[in-house]
Amino acid sequence: MSPQRRCTRPACLRPAVSTLTYVYADKTAVLGPLAVYAEPHSYDLCEDHALRLSAPKGWEVLRLEIDLAAAQAPSSHDLEALADAVREAAQAPPPVAAPAESNRRGHLRVLGPQD
Numbered sequence: 001m002s003p004q005r006r007c008t009r010p011a012c013l014r015p016a017v018s019t020l021t022y023v024y025a026d027k028t029a030v031l032g033p034l035a036v037y038a039e040p041h042s043y044d045l046c047e048d049h050a051l052r053l054s055a056p057k058g059w060e061v062l063r064l065e066i067d068l069a070a071a072q073a074p075s076s077h078d079l080e081a082l083a084d085a086v087r088e089a090a091q092a093p094p095p096v097a098a099p100a101e102s103n104r105r106g107h108l109r110v111l112g113p114q115d
Helices: 047-051 068-072 076-091
Strands: 018-023 028-033 043-045 060-063
Touching: 018 047, 043 047
Parallel strands: 028 060
Antiparallel strands: 018 028, 018 043
16 A cells, blocks of 8 residues: 555545445445555545545445554555565566567567567
């Protein structure tokens, strides 16, 4: 989670602490903890906007428990997992490029290593 993500409400500069998604088939708005990644079809909300959220008539709001203390700063487990991922990526062998096709007419081409 990035501590730099902000509330998606216009003109709100507060940090996001929860994520809102809609389940249109069930007429349900789901408000839960801040998602790991920002998604194009979800909305990150600050604490104030999350508390004041209301749904259209006939819709249900499902509020999942949000631990605001955990949303404020990454835990030591998050930082350890990030460090482990960086170490693992550094030890992995570099990907091998496929040989280039010379007769291909597409707009993308795979280039071999430059000597």
